[in-house]
Amino acid sequence: MKLTLKIWRQKNGNDAGGFVTYQANDVNKDMSFLEMLDVVNEGLIAEGKDPVAFDSDCREGICGTCSLVINGVPHGGQKATTACQLHMRHFQDGQTITIEPWRARPFPVVRDLVVDRDAFDKIIQSGGFVSASTGGTPDANAIPISKDASDAAMDAAQCIGCGACVAACKNASAMLFVSAKVSHLGLLPQGKVEKDRRVLAMVKTMDEAGFGNCTVTGACEAVCPKEISLDFISRLNRDYATAVFKSAWGAK
Amino acid sequence: MNLDSKIPSGPLASKWERHKFDLKLVAPANKRKFEVLVVGSGLAGASAAATLAELGYKVKCFCYQDSPRRAHSIAAQGGINAAKNYQNDGDSVHRLFYDTIKGGDFRAREANVHRLAEVSRQIIDQCVAQGVPFAREYSGYLANRSFGGAQVSRTFYARGQTGQQLLLGAYQALSRQIGLGNVQMFPRTEMQDLVLVDGHAKGVVVRNLVNGEISSHSGDAVILATGGYCPVFYLSTNAVGCNVTATYRAHKRGAAFANPCYTQIHPTCIPVSGDHQSKLTLMSESLRNDGRVWVPKKQGDNRKSWEIPENERDYFLERKYPSFGNLAPRDIASRAAKEACDDGRGVGPGGLGVFLDFADSIKRLGEPAVRERYGNLFDMYERITGENAYKQPMRIFPAPHYTMGGLWVDYNLMSNIPGLFVLGEANFSDHGANRLGASALMQGLADGYFVIPYTIGHYFASHKQERPSTSHDAFKSVENEVNQKIQKLLSVKGGRTIRSMHWELGRLVWEKCGMARDKAGLEEAIKRIPQLREEFWQNISVPGGANEMNVALEQASRVADFMEFAELLCRDAHHREESCGGHFRTEYQTEDGEALRNDQDFSYVAAWEHQGVDKAPNLHRESLQYEEVKMTQRSYK
Ligand SMILES: Cc1cc2nc3c(=O)[nH]c(=O)nc-3n(C[C@H](O)[C@H](O)[C@H](O)COP(=O)(O)OP(=O)(O)OC[C@H]3O[C@@H](n4cnc5c(N)ncnc54)[C@H](O)[C@@H]3O)c2cc1C
Ligand code: FES
Numbered sequence: 001m002k003l004t005l006k007i008w009r010q011k012n013g014n015d016a017g018g019f020v021t022y023q024a025n026d027v028n029k030d031m032s033f034l035e036m037l038d039v040v041n042e043g044l045i046a047e048g049k050d051p052v053a054f055d056s057d058c059r060e061g062i063c064g065t066c067s068l069v070i071n072g073v074p075h076g077g078q079k080a081t082t083a084c085q086l087h088m089r090h091f092q093d094g095q096t097i098t099i100e101p102w103r104a105r106p107f108p109v110v111r112d113l114v115v116d117r118d119a120f121d122k123i124i125q126s127g128g129f130v131s132a133s134t135g136g137t138p139d140a141n142a143i144p145i146s147k148d149a150s151d152a153a154m155d156a157a158q159c160i161g162c163g164a165c166v167a168a169c170k171n172a173s174a175m176l177f178v179s180a181k182v183s184h185l186g187l188l189p190q191g192k193v194e195k196d197r198r199v200l201a202m203v204k205t206m207d208e209a210g211f212g213n214c215t216v217t218g219a220c221e222a223v224c225p226k227e228i229s230l231d232f233i234s235r236l237n238r239d240y241a242t243a244v245f246k247s248a249w250g251a252k
Numbered sequence: 253m254n255l256d257s258k259i260p261s262g263p264l265a266s267k268w269e270r271h272k273f274d275l276k277l278v279a280p281a282n283k284r285k286f287e288v289l290v291v292g293s294g295l296a297g298a299s300a301a302a303t304l305a306e307l308g309y310k311v312k313c314f315c316y317q318d319s320p321r322r323a324h325s326i327a328a329q330g331g332i333n334a335a336k337n338y339q340n341d342g343d344s345v346h347r348l349f350y351d352t353i354k355g356g357d358f359r360a361r362e363a364n365v366h367r368l369a370e371v372s373r374q375i376i377d378q379c380v381a382q383g384v385p386f387a388r389e390y391s392g393y394l395a396n397r398s399f400g401g402a403q404v405s406r407t408f409y410a411r412g413q414t415g416q417q418l419l420l421g422a423y424q425a426l427s428r429q430i431g432l433g434n435v436q437m438f439p440r441t442e443m444q445d446l447v448l449v450d451g452h453a454k455g456v457v458v459r460n461l462v463n464g465e466i467s468s469h470s471g472d473a474v475i476l477a478t479g480g481y482c483p484v485f486y487l488s489t490n491a492v493g494c495n496v497t498a499t500y501r502a503h504k505r506g507a508a509f510a511n512p513c514y515t516q517i518h519p520t521c522i523p524v525s526g527d528h529q530s531k532l533t534l535m536s537e538s539l540r541n542d543g544r545v546w547v548p549k550k551q552g553d554n555r556k557s558w559e560i561p562e563n564e565r566d567y568f569l570e571r572k573y574p575s576f577g578n579l580a581p582r583d584i585a586s587r588a589a590k591e592a593c594d595d596g597r598g599v600g601p602g603g604l605g606v607f608l609d610f611a612d613s614i615k616r617l618g619e620p621a622v623r624e625r626y627g628n629l630f631d632m633y634e635r636i637t638g639e640n641a642y643k644q645p646m647r648i649f650p651a652p653h654y655t656m657g658g659l660w661v662d663y664n665l666m667s668n669i670p671g672l673f674v675l676g677e678a679n680f681s682d683h684g685a686n687r688l689g690a691s692a693l694m695q696g697l698a699d700g701y702f703v704i705p706y707t708i709g710h711y712f713a714s715h716k717q718e719r720p721s722t723s724h725d726a727f728k729s730v731e732n733e734v735n736q737k738i739q740k741l742l743s744v745k746g747g748r749t750i751r752s753m754h755w756e757l758g759r760l761v762w763e764k765c766g767m768a769r770d771k772a773g774l775e776e777a778i779k780r781i782p783q784l785r786e787e788f789w790q791n792i793s794v795p796g797g798a799n800e801m802n803v804a805l806e807q808a809s810r811v812a813d814f815m816e817f818a819e820l821l822c823r824d825a826h827h828r829e830e831s832c833g834g835h836f837r838t839e840y841q842t843e844d845g846e847a848l849r850n851d852q853d854f855s856y857v858a859a860w861e862h863q864g865v866d867k868a869p870n871l872h873r874e875s876l877q878y879e880e881v882k883m884t885q886r887s888y889k
Contacts, residue, residue: 012800030525032636038530038751045749045804050796053803055318057491059531061632062416063322078635085635110462111801118439121319125431129424130383134303134701135374137381141338144392154385154410157417161321184383191383 001027001093005040007052008100010109017109019098029089033076034059034066036088037099054113061085061225064160067167068113069100074164074223082162082225102163104172106210117163119209120177127201128181130191149187157184158226165220165228171212176220178202179236180228186239196243203240253508253861255874258662259363264880265346268367271663272706276713283308286712287719289456289471291443291498293320293426295419295693296676297477299700302425305434307705312469313426314438314458316493316806321423324479324491325696328415329536329629331397331407332379332693334372339396343404345369350881352691355401355581356656356684357833357849358883359514361857361876363663364681371702372694376408378701382421386410399689400537401581401888407690412536412628418693422700442806444734446474446502446672447727449720453502453672457730459738461806464799466734468722473671473708476502477700480655480677482515484814484821485766486758488652489521489534495810496817499659499678503820507667508859508872510660510680512817513825516687516834517767518653519545519585522636522646523605527755532651533636535608535629537689540578542613542622543646545569545589547606551596557607557645568592576888583686583834583847584888586650590767591845593649600647609645650767654692656683656834657824660859660874664707665699668859671711675699680857685833738798741808746791750807753788757811757818760784765822770838774826778819782866785815816865823860827871830854842885851883 003024010017024040031039034056041051057065061082068083070076076086091097099113107115159180166174182199185191191198214233221230260271278286286309290301293315301313315323335348349369353360376394380386386408387395396405410417429435440461447455447468455470481496482488503509520535546567548560568588573580580588589606592598599605614622619642623630630641637647658680665673665681676696683691720726764777788811796802831840831847832854840848849855857874 028526028528031528032530035528035530039528041804042749042751045793045795046747048745048793048795051804053801057317057322057493058324058327059492060327060533061635062413063317063324063326063491065317065322080631081635085632087635087638089638114801117318121321121427121430121437121439124321124424125427127431129428130381131428132378132381132425133306134299134378134425134705137374137377140336140376140380140386141393143380145388146392147388147390150385150388153383154387154417157385157410157420158413160326160416161319184385188383188385190381 001029001091003027003091004096006096006098009052009112012111013108027088029087031088032059032084033068033070033086033088034084052113053111056084059084062160064162067102067115067162069102069167071098074102074167075225080225080227102167104166106172107163107166119211120161120163122209123174123178123202123205124181126205127198128185130185131194132190143189145188153184153187156180156187156228156232159228160226162225164223164225166211168219168223169212170217170219171215173214174206174211175214175233175236176224176228178206179232182236182239183232195239196246199236199239199243200247253668253872255508255660255668255859255872256662257361257874258664259361260663264362264366267363268370275706275710278709278712280308284310286310286472287312288473288475288708289469290314290475290477291456292323292477292479292676292678293423294323294325294477294479294676295422295696296700297475298323298419298422298426299697300475300477300675300704301435302422302429303701303705304708305429311429311435312438312471313435314441314443316440316442316461318439320426320437320439321420323419324494325419325693326416327491328693329412329534330538331399331409331414331690332375332418333399333406333690334376334408334694335369335406336373336376338394339405341404343406347404348372348406351402352682352688353684353881354886355686355688357686357847357886358684358851358855358878359832359876360682360684362878362880367703368682368695368698371698374702375694375697379418379421382425384410384417384421397538398541398579400540400579400585401688409538412626415693418697422697443478443498444501445730446505447730448505448669449724449726452670452715452717454720455722455727457727457734462801464802466731468727468731470720470722470727472719473673473711475673475675475704476659476678477675478678481817482652482655484758484818485652485762486755487524487529487532489518489532492530495813497810497813499674500813500817502659502667502669502672504862505669506862507669507672508660508861509657509820510857510859511657511824512821512860513765513828513835514656514685514833515652516582516654516656517586517650518582519589519650520608520648521651522633523600523649533632534653535633535646535648537582539608539626539629542625543578543608543610544612545578545606545608547592547597547599553597557609566597573888580888581686581688586767587836589650605647605649607645608648610641611645614642652762654687656680656685656687660857664710665703666707666711670715673704673708675704685835738805738809741792741794741805741812742798744789744792744794746793748791748793750792750794750804750811753784753792754811754814757781757784757814761818761821765825768836768838769825771826774822777822778826781815781819781822788812788815820860820869823869824858828854828858849885855883
């Protein structure tokens with residue numbers, strides 16, 4: 001099939017950037033979206049032009065590297081699908097497709113479709129862990145964990161940290177991302193010990209990084225390739241309120 | 253070249269315990285004087301960086317992705333082995349050790365493998381303590397599944413995302429140390445070369461992938477945990493960025509490369525759909541617990557799967573290997589699939605596929621139970637192929653997946669270059685000629701959490717050497733070489749894209765040095781690769797400049813290394829005149845088509861010493877001594 005692509009081009013963080021239109025004439029329906037871009041880039045390189053920079057690595061929907069807004073929707077709007085797993089059979093011959101980077105202040109554009117998501121790493125560094133150093137841990141079966149709790153923790157832990165939730169949110173809120181980590185660890189006995197400390201630290205770092213407030217539009221959940229549920233945001237709000245309350249009253 | 257494996261003396265089962273006691277220690281207050289450079293943030297690198305920092309060492313960690321959380325370990329699906337014997341089904345450290353040695357077709361080091369089996373148990377404890385949400389039973393205790401090459405259930409898993417959860421555990425431990433200021437993290441930073449001072453590894457030269465800046469970092473030791481080299485085949489189940497650059501450049505600086513020809517072709521991947529393809533997708537081996545592999549009995553049978561009656565189907569793994577059935581080890585299952593397709597009985601486009609059928613399991617367990625176990629894999633299959641595997645069998649075909657070969661290391665995981673340690677898939681140490689499923693995650697974490705923290709201290713305590721400054725001449729000269737190479741890549745300005753050159757190289761290596769190899773084919777490849785390399789340097793086209801984010805340049809630099817490394821791979825395969833594990837030489841097979849080892853002449857590790865590009869490398873042999881197990885012809889019948 002033939003497609004018209006309007007792709008965001010931006011030399012670097014200081015450049016203003018803008019859309020450039022390209023024709024893709026040899027698109028096969030079995031290609032993934034990124035493979036389609038590979039072919040476009042082959043053409044550009046053959047003409048001695050700079051290929052379109054975009055991030056990807058695993059190309060199977062798990063590393064969270066790919067980050068394209070396709071026709072206005074992060075990852076392109078196929079349910080539970082990252083851009084690298086989106087296949088061209090979902091597009092029509094002759095269609096025009098716009099491709100942009102994540103757009104959010106805490107994720108500055110590095111080049112073309114590549115953004116800087118360091119802010120997510122900083123949030124985890126401030127508290128998204130269990131402080132268990134290597135060694136000296138009890139037998140793995142010493143603490144039984146109910147299947148329900150462990151399944152729910154896994155539902156949250158599946159987050160791939162791609163940032164689509166932020167890109168979809170009109171406030172650029174990172175609440176879905178933060179809530180997934182807070183819930184994953186908070187649901188397990190191993191993570192409960194540091195629950196209050198964790199939630200306070202992660203929310204503080206999130207705010208400092210310039211992510212906006214959550215107004216519960218649900219846009220994040222709709223685009224999340226791992227279908228992380230909004231319920232985790234409610235849980236985060238509860239955990240946060242409890243932690244603030246406890247620290248205000250000096251309870252330990 | 254001195255290849256002393258430093259295997260401790262004494263009975264196998266107590267070697268590691270004794271060795272830990274014999275290793276010299278660095279006092280807690282002195283640890284912060286040592287700086288360790290860890291290249292790679294996958295399971296091996298992240299676990300090492302976190303643990304060393306917890307111990308008090310100063311650590312710098314590098315990865316090429318934008319975050320350490322995205323290392324390719326994230327993609328591992330099926331699970332991680334450990335000899336916990338929670339199922340009371342006869343597992344033990346000894347059995348895991350034995351299965352791994354046998355699975356590796358008696359080409360791995362006994363002492364290393366035994367240690368791996370021993371520490372496997374602590375790994376699970378550690379991961380649970382970090383909050384890894386492994387699958388559990390209703391009792392609240394941990395669940396297990398079976399993997400190929402084993403008759404016990406010892407595989408721990410987190411749905412189909414075990415690697416993701418283990419890596420996030422290690423990443424979080426690493427993040428904690430970054431937050432505490434004990435680790436300095438350098439994402440989007442690619443190691444370009446290794447720097448030696450007085451024969452010791454003392455630093456790396458790296459390229460900042462955002463602005464192209466070349467810089468040097470010096471340390472008291474360098475750890476490479478940079479993963480495997482599967483993309484030498486172009487198409488593989490690896491991430492598109494996986495590369496051989498770090499290990500190959502270390503090889504060019506003197507590190508021996510061991511057994512490069514031991515590559516693993518995984519039986520259950522989604523078949524190739526066209527030339528546009530950039531990677532192949534694995535369908536986890538765990539599917540073989542409940543899926544049955546078959547092809548039609550008749551050649552060229554074009555009927556739909558459901559039109560073929562039961563008695564006209566050949567469940568070839570169950571037929572050929574009744575005691576392991578669909579869970580035969582990977583090398584054997586892949587070859588059997590290839591044989592069926594070579595015989596004209598393959599299914600799907602080009603006859604390059606076999607069925608993996610869940611109909612019986614769905615009948616037995618019900619669709620919800622199958623969905624609970626493998627739902628995400630079925631979804632992934634549907635996204636890629638557009639087919640629903642609950643309704644019709646999956647089509648699968650073997651694809652390059654893992655590389656057992658890697659830099660040679662001794663029992664302490666140190667290469668023959670003092671101060672250069674190699675962990676995870678990047679080293680050669682534990683899997684012999686074939687890796688069993690769910691053992692790579694185990695090895696990466698064993699190396700990082702439980703081996704290197706002990707052995708690196710011994711190196712520091714025995715070699716009291718100053719850490720050089722990066723203004724040392726050695727750094728300047730390596731930086732110069734790196735800059736020259738980049739300029740050279742940019743200045744060719746020829747007519748071929750990197751991708752097309754990589755594709756051509758990968759096709760050649762796949763055809764001549766893939767699932768089946770023979771002398772004539774390998775000789776052809778060894779002749780053809782230097783020609784391709786020449787064309788590469790005459791005719792590639794790399795747009796853009798050196799001082800900017802330049803994806804084409806990154807790829808060019810990696811492919812340039814594959815262009816040299818591929819020859820080493822084929823030379824190793826050519827010299828090993830036997831079949832073992834993933835290395836199948838068609839000239840050496842038993843009457844019923846199984847790999848025919850030659851223990852008399854080849855029970856050694858082949859460690860290659862670089863002699864210069866376009867020169868044949870030197871072969872060094874580390875002979876393999878088996879004290880505990882008897883080398884036998886592997887049988888899974
Ligand atoms: C699809 C798939 C499924 C798998 N499933 C399983 C499974 O179920 N069970 C199992 O046991 N094993 C499995 N494996 C194998 C296993 O995942 C890998 O062998 C293992 O995770 C490798 O870990 P590692 O830490 O050695 O390397 P990686 O995780 O590959 O990490 C390499 C690191 O090195 C960095 N790096 C590489 N080159 C450079 C450079 N030049 N400069 C700077 N940094 C660099 C990368 O950025 C990355 O951080 C699977 C593999 C694949 C591909
Ligand atoms: S490239 Fe890994 S999720 Fe898309």
